[in-house]
Amino acid sequence: MLTLIGKRILQLIPTLFFVSVIIFLLQQLLPGDPALVMAGEEKDPLVIEQIRQRYRLDQPLPIQYLAWIGGVFSGDLGESMRLKEPVLRLVAQKLPVTVQLAVMAMLFTLAIGIPAGIVSAVKKNTVWDYAVNVIALWGISTPNFWLGIMMIFLFSVQLGWLPASGYVSPFEDFWGSMAATVMPAFVLGNSFAGVLMRHTRAAMLQALESDYVRTARAKGLAEERVILKHALRNALTPIITLGALEFGTLLSGAVLTEQIFSVPGFGKLIVDAVFNRDYAVVQGVVLVTATTYIVLNLLADIGYIFANPRLRS
Amino acid sequence: MKKLTRWTAAALLLAASMTAAGARPTTLRIGLAEDPDVLDPTLGRTYVGRIVFASICDKLFDIDDKLQVVPQLALSHETAEDGLSMLIKLRPNVKFHDGEPMDAEAVKFSIERHMTMQGSFRRPELASVDKVEVVDPLTVRLVLKQPFSPLLSQLTDRAGMMVSPKAAREAGERFGTRPVCAGPYRLVERVQQDRIVVERFADYWNKDQITIDRIEYRPINDSTVRLANLRAGSLDLIERALATDVAEIRANPRLRLSTAIDLGYQGVTLNTGKSDAAKTAFGQDPRVMQAFSLAIDRVAINQVVFNGGAAPGNQWINPQHPYYQSRFPVAARDIERAKRLLREAGVRTPVTVDFMVPNNPEVRQVAEVLQAMTAEAGFDLKIRVTEFATSLQEAEQGRYQAYMLNWSGRTDPDGNLFIFHGCNQPQNYGGYCNREVDALMQEARAKSDLAARKAIYERVAERLMTEGSIVYLYHRPVIIAHTVRLEGYRPMPDGLVRVIGLKLRPN
Numbered sequence: 001m002l003t004l005i006g007k008r009i010l011q012l013i014p015t016l017f018f019v020s021v022i023i024f025l026l027q028q029l030l031p032g033d034p035a036l037v038m039a040g041e042e043k044d045p046l047v048i049e050q051i052r053q054r055y056r057l058d059q060p061l062p063i064q065y066l067a068w069i070g071g072v073f074s075g076d077l078g079e080s081m082r083l084k085e086p087v088l089r090l091v092a093q094k095l096p097v098t099v100q101l102a103v104m105a106m107l108f109t110l111a112i113g114i115p116a117g118i119v120s121a122v123k124k125n126t127v128w129d130y131a132v133n134v135i136a137l138w139g140i141s142t143p144n145f146w147l148g149i150m151m152i153f154l155f156s157v158q159l160g161w162l163p164a165s166g167y168v169s170p171f172e173d174f175w176g177s178m179a180a181t182v183m184p185a186f187v188l189g190n191s192f193a194g195v196l197m198r199h200t201r202a203a204m205l206q207a208l209e210s211d212y213v214r215t216a217r218a219k220g221l222a223e224e225r226v227i228l229k230h231a232l233r234n235a236l237t238p239i240i241t242l243g244a245l246e247f248g249t250l251l252s253g254a255v256l257t258e259q260i261f262s263v264p265g266f267g268k269l270i271v272d273a274v275f276n277r278d279y280a281v282v283q284g285v286v287l288v289t290a291t292t293y294i295v296l297n298l299l300a301d302i303g304y305i306f307a308n309p310r311l312r313s
Numbered sequence: 314m315k316k317l318t319r320w321t322a323a324a325l326l327l328a329a330s331m332t333a334a335g336a337r338p339t340t341l342r343i344g345l346a347e348d349p350d351v352l353d354p355t356l357g358r359t360y361v362g363r364i365v366f367a368s369i370c371d372k373l374f375d376i377d378d379k380l381q382v383v384p385q386l387a388l389s390h391e392t393a394e395d396g397l398s399m400l401i402k403l404r405p406n407v408k409f410h411d412g413e414p415m416d417a418e419a420v421k422f423s424i425e426r427h428m429t430m431q432g433s434f435r436r437p438e439l440a441s442v443d444k445v446e447v448v449d450p451l452t453v454r455l456v457l458k459q460p461f462s463p464l465l466s467q468l469t470d471r472a473g474m475m476v477s478p479k480a481a482r483e484a485g486e487r488f489g490t491r492p493v494c495a496g497p498y499r500l501v502e503r504v505q506q507d508r509i510v511v512e513r514f515a516d517y518w519n520k521d522q523i524t525i526d527r528i529e530y531r532p533i534n535d536s537t538v539r540l541a542n543l544r545a546g547s548l549d550l551i552e553r554a555l556a557t558d559v560a561e562i563r564a565n566p567r568l569r570l571s572t573a574i575d576l577g578y579q580g581v582t583l584n585t586g587k588s589d590a591a592k593t594a595f596g597q598d599p600r601v602m603q604a605f606s607l608a609i610d611r612v613a614i615n616q617v618v619f620n621g622g623a624a625p626g627n628q629w630i631n632p633q634h635p636y637y638q639s640r641f642p643v644a645a646r647d648i649e650r651a652k653r654l655l656r657e658a659g660v661r662t663p664v665t666v667d668f669m670v671p672n673n674p675e676v677r678q679v680a681e682v683l684q685a686m687t688a689e690a691g692f693d694l695k696i697r698v699t700e701f702a703t704s705l706q707e708a709e710q711g712r713y714q715a716y717m718l719n720w721s722g723r724t725d726p727d728g729n730l731f732i733f734h735g736c737n738q739p740q741n742y743g744g745y746c747n748r749e750v751d752a753l754m755q756e757a758r759a760k761s762d763l764a765a766r767k768a769i770y771e772r773v774a775e776r777l778m779t780e781g782s783i784v785y786l787y788h789r790p791v792i793i794a795h796t797v798r799l800e801g802y803r804p805m806p807d808g809l810v811r812v813i814g815l816k817l818r819p820n
Contacts, residue, residue: 032702036709038358043739044437051432083505084351084489090505152538156545164542165533167507262533264507272348272506277702 019290034277078280087284098265102250105189113193117200139194148260165262184261203235244300248293338526344539344551348506348532353489354474368812370494372473396460403451407518409477410499417447422478438472460759466725522813550795556619562794571793573804574624577722585782587744588711594660599780604654608690610646622790629729631788636726638774651690662691669713671701708742743782
């Protein structure tokens with residue numbers, strides 16, 4: 001089994017190399033000259049030249065790439081052209097914010113999606129089922145931007161219950177942090193909650209019609225026990241797989257939500273960086289996100305190996 | 314007696330609690346439209362950065378609401394007869410945030426830093442300065458290469474901001490993460506894209522005018538969300554509110570609206586000589602360009618897009634500016650004349666134009682209005698919405714025929730004119746070049762008398778109105794909204810929030 005896990009980890013190296021090259025090259029395709037954007041309104045030719053030299057923009061692409069990737073290996077993701085700050089520091093500052101948002105969104109999703117999906121399956125073709133389906137469809141089809149603005153108007157402007165934007169660290173003020181992130185987390189998790197409701201419903205329906213459930217019922221077990229212990233346990237496996245993959249999507253999906261609620265996470269960092277052609281920041285953020293995604297996938301794979309003995313051989 | 318003592322104690326307690334309440338630190342929360350770039354006056358290049366600088370870095374001079382230059386860290390200035398030097402007397406007993414003296418040596422250091430530091434954006438602004446001489450501890454002399462009257466106005470902005478030599482030497486390029494200046498507030502904390510916090514500087518030279526203890530700047534890009542924060546009480550002041558929200562702000566009894574017309578302009582830059590794209594009648598024949606301008610109803614644009622809040626314009630400065638040429642007022646739309654001019658030019662209509670428009674909802678809306686208006690005269694504007702950074706590169710390479718461009722503006726008229734119309738100047742996207750106009754603009758730079766300069770600019774205006782490469786449209790409104798609790802806010806034409814004299818009443 002250890003060999004298998006080792007193999008999977010070794011496979012990461014070419015993947016990460018490939019990802020780093022793609023990130024680097026794709027960015028070069030962006031139209032717009034970073035030195036020109038950075039030079040601002042005055043556009044002093046000498047300053048443009050200095051920017052090109054300092055950030056190696058005047059050098060061939062392979063040299064630019066090697067300089068960047070060499071830095072990455074020594075823990076240096078470069079410097080933000082716009083803010084004159086190390087990218088690693090910016091990433092370290094923003095990543096926990098986005099992770100907190102994604103974790104909260106995930107919790108929302110699980111807390112709403114799974115119970116609603118179970119109810120919908122158990123009460124198939126009743127008002128409950130229809131209601132859950134309508135809510136799920138609403139969740140999937142409501143644009144984050146619209147929902148975010150509406151929530152700000154309702155909970156911040158009209159009711160004054162929650163702050164309209166901004167971020168507070170949970171280590172500074174736990175409840176303040178919850179209040180600041182509850183709306184963005186809900187908006188971020190909203191669409192996935194809808195997806196999860198429908199998946200849970202389908203998986204539960206399949207489980208409820210299977211032989212082992214029929215056997216369990218025949219044994220005279222209480223209905224709750226049949227649903228929660230026998231059906232749900234089996235239905236959960238595909239749901240958790242979906243959840244693990246979706247966590248990565250939530251991390252990247254935070255871009256828009258962070259913009260609406262002015263949450264200073266990865267999303268806001270990358271949007272500003274792209275518009276300002278702040279290459280080092282874009283590369284750093286995308287590389288860290290991609291690596292997180294890949295590592296999550298690896299962990300999920302290792303999890304399966306542990307969970308399913310058949311995969312070990 | 315006992316009763317009296319109890320009453321006295323109660324009164325004392327009440328008084329103590331009131332004093333405590335009075336002493337509670339006041340915080341002003343300002344919503345910014347963007348996150349500022351590096352907070353180093355030498356390396357900063359964004360407009361929004363200037364809003365933050367207004368509280369931390371004082372300048373040698375400032376402007377007042379009538380665009381007059383007024384002293385700030387300097388007490389006075391005197392330009393030599395030949396215009397080749399400027400003597401600046403400094404305010405005594407001024408300190409930087411680190412306790413270092415703000416004296417002539419510090420001024421020399423700061424200006425030389427602006428002029429020589431790698432990557433300095435102030436270099437072109439101070440290009441006319443040859444050297445800085447310390448005359449005595451409170452007097453400096455700027456020796457110029459040639460007479461340059463816009464220099465004084467440059468010193469009212471970032472080029473005039475003074476930094477602590479000790480802190481700047483120690484921090485080097487990292488100075489922008491912890492700027493040490495001589496402003497009323499000192500930087501406490503900055504979390505990128507989240508907040509910039511400054512607190513009152515106890516040794517500020519004009520501290521009696523400062524009553525607010527802390528200011529928190531919070532970047533919120535979306536203007537709707539920014540206004541929602543103001544309405545919800547999470548912010549006390551927001552900059553760049555939308556013209557379409559003006560009615561709502563006015564109707565809210567808890568909010569105050571403050572507007573001014575900005576120093577810049579919005580115009581359509583025409584490619585008249587930048588690249589091969591200019592080699593059509595649209596780029597070459599002044600009659601076609603005049604027809605384009607005559608087909609536009611500037612008053613209607615103002616009504617449709619800005620609810621009447623902007624100022625229709627036809628020059629590089631707004632009609633309230635002391636240098637505005639009232640001999641050339643904004644022309645009314647004249648579609649018949651526009652059609653006649655097109656006929657005279659012998660072009661086949663519709664004249665198709667590749668119209669590059671940066672991706673911004675307001676600007677897109679104006680572009681669509683222009684499209685409809687000019688179509689009636691015989692133009693077919695093909696709007697090409699382009700992301701801003703890309704549009705800059707396209708404009709630089711001349712891959713367009715018409716380009717919608719906004720300029721944030723400078724106090725001195727030269728700052729809105731020379732780099733756009735001077736031959737081979739950095740912002741001359743239209744590729745306009747006329748040696749006579751160049752000479753006139755240079756002449757105006759060498760004169761400091763308003764009437765004399767204005768007379769020269771009149772001749773420039775005459776030329777540019779008929780053959781220039783920019784069709785000026787309007788001057789944007791600077792819209793600031795704030796809570797009624799904030800007192801003493803004065804609208805300024807540069808839109809920057811001056812913190813001197815502001816008071817925030819408790820809730």
